Amino acid sequence: xxxxxxxxxxxxxxxxxxxxxxxxxxxxxxxxxxxxxxxxxxxxxxxxxxxxxxxxxxxxxxxxxxxxxxxxxxxxxxxxxxxxxxxxxxxxxxxxxxxxxxxxxxxxxxxxxxxxxxxxxxxxxxxxxxxxxxxxxxxxxxxxxxxxxxxxxxxxxxxxxxxxxxxxxxxxxxxxxxxxxxxxxxxxxxxxxxxxxxxxxxxxxxxxxxxxxxxxxxxxxxxxxxxxxxxxxxxxxxxxxxxxxxxxxxxxxxxxxxxxxxxxxxxxxxxxxxxxxxxxxxxxxxxxxxxxxxxxxxxxxxxxxxxxxxxxxxxxxxxxxxxxxxxxxxxxxxxxxxxxxxxxxxxxxxxxxxxxxxxxxxxxxxxxxxxxxxxxxxxxxxxxxxxxxxxxxxxxxxxxxxxxxxxxxxxxxxxxxxxxxxxxxxxxxxxxxxxxxxxxxxxxxxxxxxxxxxxxxxxxxxxxxxxxxxxxxxxxxxxxxxxxxxxxxxxxxxxxxxxxxxxxxxxxxxxxxxxxxxxxxxxxxxxxxxxxxxxxxxxxxxxxxxxxxxxxxxxxxxxxxxxxxxxx
Amino acid sequence: xxxxxxxxxxxxxxxxxxxxxxxxxxxxxxxxxxxxxxxxxxxxxxxxxxxxxxxxxxxxxxxxxxxxxxxxxxxxxxxxxxxxxxxxxxxxxxxxxxxxxxxxxxxxxxxxxxxxxxxxxxxxxxxxxxxxxxxxxxxxxxxxxxxxxxxxxxxxxxxxxxxxxxxxxxxxxxxxxxxxxxxxxxxxxxxxx
Numbered sequence: 001x002x003x004x005x006x007x008x009x010x011x012x013x014x015x016x017x018x019x020x021x022x023x024x025x026x027x028x029x030x031x032x033x034x035x036x037x038x039x040x041x042x043x044x045x046x047x048x049x050x051x052x053x054x055x056x057x058x059x060x061x062x063x064x065x066x067x068x069x070x071x072x073x074x075x076x077x078x079x080x081x082x083x084x085x086x087x088x089x090x091x092x093x094x095x096x097x098x099x100x101x102x103x104x105x106x107x108x109x110x111x112x113x114x115x116x117x118x119x120x121x122x123x124x125x126x127x128x129x130x131x132x133x134x135x136x137x138x139x140x141x142x143x144x145x146x147x148x149x150x151x152x153x154x155x156x157x158x159x160x161x162x163x164x165x166x167x168x169x170x171x172x173x174x175x176x177x178x179x180x181x182x183x184x185x186x187x188x189x190x191x192x193x194x195x196x197x198x199x200x201x202x203x204x205x206x207x208x209x210x211x212x213x214x215x216x217x218x219x220x221x222x223x224x225x226x227x228x229x230x231x232x233x234x235x236x237x238x239x240x241x242x243x244x245x246x247x248x249x250x251x252x253x254x255x256x257x258x259x260x261x262x263x264x265x266x267x268x269x270x271x272x273x274x275x276x277x278x279x280x281x282x283x284x285x286x287x288x289x290x291x292x293x294x295x296x297x298x299x300x301x302x303x304x305x306x307x308x309x310x311x312x313x314x315x316x317x318x319x320x321x322x323x324x325x326x327x328x329x330x331x332x333x334x335x336x337x338x339x340x341x342x343x344x345x346x347x348x349x350x351x352x353x354x355x356x357x358x359x360x361x362x363x364x365x366x367x368x369x370x371x372x373x374x375x376x377x378x379x380x381x382x383x384x385x386x387x388x389x390x391x392x393x394x395x396x397x398x399x400x401x402x403x404x405x406x407x408x409x410x411x412x413x414x415x416x417x418x419x420x421x422x423x424x425x426x427x428x429x430x431x432x433x434x435x436x437x438x439x440x441x442x443x444x445x446x447x448x449x450x451x452x453x454x455x456x457x458x459x460x461x462x463x464x465x466x467x468x469x470x471x472x473x474x475x476x477x478x479x480x481x482x483x484x485x486x487x488x489x490x491x492x493x494x495x496x497x498x499x500x501x502x503x504x505x506x507x508x509x510x511x512x513x514x515x516x517x518x519x520x521x522x523x524x525x526x527x528x529x530x531x532x533x534x535x536x537x538x539x540x541x542x543x544x545x546x547x548x549x550x551x552x553x554x555x556x557x558x559x560x561x562x563x564x565x566x567x568x
Numbered sequence: 569x570x571x572x573x574x575x576x577x578x579x580x581x582x583x584x585x586x587x588x589x590x591x592x593x594x595x596x597x598x599x600x601x602x603x604x605x606x607x608x609x610x611x612x613x614x615x616x617x618x619x620x621x622x623x624x625x626x627x628x629x630x631x632x633x634x635x636x637x638x639x640x641x642x643x644x645x646x647x648x649x650x651x652x653x654x655x656x657x658x659x660x661x662x663x664x665x666x667x668x669x670x671x672x673x674x675x676x677x678x679x680x681x682x683x684x685x686x687x688x689x690x691x692x693x694x695x696x697x698x699x700x701x702x703x704x705x706x707x708x709x710x711x712x713x714x715x716x717x718x719x720x721x722x723x724x725x726x727x728x729x730x731x732x733x734x735x736x737x738x739x740x741x742x743x744x745x746x747x748x749x750x751x752x753x754x755x756x757x758x759x760x761x
Contacts, residue, residue: 038649053646055630056746059725063717066627070655075672090672179754217751228631228748253649276650331760336743337752380743384720389593389712390702394600397724397741404742429672432651 006030006249008554009271009285011256011300014102015235015540016527016547017291022153022238023551025245032249032283033242034273037068037099039252040226042236048243054226058379061225067106068098073432076295077439078490080477081420090429093440093490094319096293100252101226103293103494104235104540108223108340109204111156111234111541112371113147115167115349116140118535125351126365131416131445132316134532137504137513140167145562146545151202153241154544155210155233158202165197165346170562178207178216181338183376183407186329188343190466191374194458198345198374204540205339206231213237220378222340234540251275255433259288259304259523268306268523274433287554290500291526291547298423298499298529299438301510307500307517312510314423316498317440318534319491320370321413321448322476325459327468328401335376335404343374348411348455349536358454367451370412370536372459377403407468409459412495413452414536416445423499442477442491449479495539500529515550524554576617577679582686583609588694590719592701600740603719611722611731612715616660616679623647626656628728635735636750642728678714685711 007029010017021031040053060066068074076093079085096103117124119136127133148171150156157175160166177200180188188198205216205227216231230236242248253276260269260282270284290297298314301307348369351359359366377383383403387396399405421443425436456473463471476492478484502525503509506518515530517523526547528539552559575583587609596602603609618625627646634640648656654668662677663669688711689704690696696704705712722731724738726746732738738745 038652040646050631052641053627053630055628055632055642056748057628057630057642057726059721059729060627063721063725064626065655070652072655072658072675073651179757182758182760185758217749218754218757219746219748219751221746221748253651332742334756338757380724380738380741381720384594384724385717389716389719391595391698393594394597394602394740398597398599400741432654432671434671 004285005270005283006032006285008287008289009034009283010289010291011271012102012291012293012296012527013100013235013239013250014291014293014527015104015543017102017289018104018235018238018242019153019544019547020289020291020526020551021242021248023548024555025242025247027555027557028247029555030247031242032251032285034254034256034271034283035100035250035252036255037097037252039100039250040067041099041101041105042240044243044250048240050230054228056219056221056225056228058381061106062379062382067226069095071095074098075429075431075437077426077429077437079439079441080443080489081441086427087429087439088489090437094295094494094496096295096494096496100250101235101239105226106224107234107540109232109234110201110341110344110373110538111151111154111204112202112344112537113167114140114535114537114542115165118533118537121533121535128365128416128447131418131447133416134503136532137502141564143545143549144168144170145560146549147541148562149548149560150541150544153238154204155206155213155237156202156204157207159200162199163197163346165350168564170565173202175207175210178203178205178339178342179218181335181342181376183333183335184341184343184374186333186466187374187407187409187462191345191462194462194465196345196347196462198343201342201344203339204232204234206233211237216339218338220336220338220340234544256300257433257435259300259306261306261520266520268520286522288523289526289551290523293527294496294499294529295423295438297525297527299425301500302425303435307510307519307523309519310507310510312501312508314499315419315421316417316501317421317423317442317496318415318417318498318531319442319493320495320534320536321415321444321452322491322493323369323411323413323452323456323473324408324475325456325463325471325473326406326408327463327466327471329405329407329467330469332400332404333376333407335406336378340378341373341375345372348372355454359450362446362450364447364450367447367454368414368536369451369455370414371538373410373412375408375410377406377408407463407466409463411452411455411459412493412536412538413448415534416447417498417533418445440490444477452479495534497528497531497534497539500525501532502530503532514553515546524550526550575613576620578609578613578616581691583613585686585689585693586612586715589689589701589705589715590722592698592705593716593719594723601736603723605733606723606737607731607733608719608722611725611729612718614730615718616682618660619657621645624653624656625729626652628726632748633726633728633746635745636747638749642726681711681714685715
């Protein structure tokens with residue numbers, strides 16, 4: 001490998017890239033990780049301790065784009081359909097952190113697995129007109145050992161018996177669940193009485209000391225913040241493991257402009273990037289691994305003009321269709337203490353007689369919504385901004401109906417794949433490096449909207465049963481015909497998937513079942529771009545599990561296997 | 569550094585007027601000191617004049633403030649990267665015709681929005697009655713919305729950014745603020761109180 005700089009160059013240091021770096025370096029391979037954002041996560045010199053930049057600071061994290069991307073530097077465009085013209089707005093669209101650690105940095109770490117049916121939605125649940133539902137090229141049983149490994153690497157706390165709908169697992173969670181938030185106890189009790197099955201969320205947050213990192217101390221600055229004490233494992237755990245091998249070179253503020261092919265056009269030679277001074281460099285590697293996320297990965301493929309013989313790069317863009325049902329309470333809930341969300345329920349993922357009847361009435365064979373997060377509010381600046389200025393402001397802030405007395409259900413609704421929903425390159429807007437901005441064209445399928453309309457009133461009834469004195473419902477994106485609220489017209493969900501779909505057939509997918517581009521087989525897509533469907537669960541644990549599987553296969557390691565309890 | 573005036577950006581007159589406008593949006597009430605006593609105008613002045621400090625007062629440091637144990641690190645502001653400096657200078661100062669700031673066209677800066685907004689609401693704004701103040705602010709909606717967002721940050725954000733004087737903003741709303749490295753006990757998380 002005399003002319004190679006490393007075995008693999010990895011674009012992006014989030015959950016996907018960090019996992020690939022860990023797997024490859026553990027197997028003795030060398031990697032260079034190029035991250036366009038800054039490093040606030042950990043020292044890049046031994047012993048790789050915390051950087052010390054992370055703090056309980058609402059201004060820095062929620063008002064000032066500390067983790068990037070800054071929409072002035074990296075604007076993104078949005079339109080609902082081509083009928084909106086070139087774009088409807090420019091700015092902040094799905095701005096998952098652009099920083100060492102990527103999307104894992106700011107997440108509060110709810111890490112559910114998908115269920116068996118989620119890998120076989122087309123064959124088990126059936127097609128839906130207007131959507132291109134497909135089965136995944138492999139099933140849950142094949143992914144199970146990788147889920148287990150992902151939970152061990154990140155460090156997931158959970159209760160294996162808590163969720164009656166969960167699929168089988170070979171091993172218990174590495175840690176017991178952390179403490180239940182008071183607000184979630186209130187909402188869970190009411191939900192249970194109404195026949196639902198709330199459970200303690202599996203979270204990638206230490207409940208006890210784990211992997212040399214301390215137990216969470218419940219500071220409450222969790223979702224949208226990094227963890228000042230490293231109680232969250234994703235992505236610091238895999239990155240630190242990779243660094244400790246001495247075979248991982250993380251280069252922050254390095255922006256990959258192109259993936260470069262050799263003369264045959266079938267192999268990548270490496271990538272070209274700009275460093276923080278704007279100086280161009282080339283990295284040559286045996287493998288190129290793309291872990292830039294389901295927004296930036298297709299954008300990089302499109303501007304490099306590779307991998308797109310199917311014309312599917314950027315298509316089948318999926319967000320979770322979010323439904324927010326919030327209630328205010330006559331008593332204080334202190335949602336600023338704890339891990340942001342400690343309970344979930346899956347009931348609205350399971351079609352029942354009532355939902356099937358509602359679906360038929362709407363002309364759909366069935367629908368599914370998504371997991372419901374039992375959450376509370378934390379930040380007073382966000383609360384204040386949502387209140388009207390003027391004479392009522394100070395009284396409402398002291399009463400805190402929108403923060404200390406607020407309980408919120410967030411449904412991460414399954415979003416069906418549609419070829420017209422896509423990321424492409426904006427014809428005029430560009431980023432600070434002079435490359436075309438990514439543009440989202442997205443409208444929800446009727447399935448998402450009908451599911452949301454069906455389940456929102458049920459969630460309202462749970463809040464009322466829990467004692468809410470006032471409730472309201474909104475969605476992101478807005479339901480058709482509804483005005484945009486505080487979340488705006490573009491989907492606010494940070495869950496983004498599907499833009500380099502994986503499958504066996506090169507005509508109908510971008511990567512093969514091992515996540516390599518059909519067109520260029522030494523390029524592997526490690527992130528959620530490869531998801532064929534979105535299901536209704538947070539994507540991160542599945543990203544990590546897939547990245548372990550694909551990275552192991554890339555360097556010919558044996559597949560992991562597990563044994564289903566009772567079937568040995 | 570030696571500041572040319574008592575403020576990083578505002579004149580005394582502008583500082584006073586911003587204080588009055590913020591007070592109208594976040595007024596003093598029994599149990600709440602209101603924007604002026606919280607030093608919200610100082611917060612906004614620090615933001616608009618962030619580049620008169622080194623490092624610029626954009627991102628407070630970490631990991632702890634010292635209020636809940638540990639060493640005080642918030643007041644050691646984080647140095648900006650080249651691109652962050654470009655973004656924040658553009659956002660605050662405007663693009664000013666400089667090509668490196670105008671790759672997507674001209675950008676109006678917050679300093680200009682404030683200077684124009686303050687001039688438009690009038691030098692007699694402080695003596696106008698509440699309804700008249702509301703009318704004048706409503707007539708400059710872009711400025712009013714920016715001012716309100718900044719006022720909320722200055723009232724309820726970390727005091728190292730210049731506002732939330734003596735933590736009175738957090739005390740008024742019973743918010744403990746940053747709590748690392750102490751955090752909360754399991755009982756405080758799960759219990760009713």
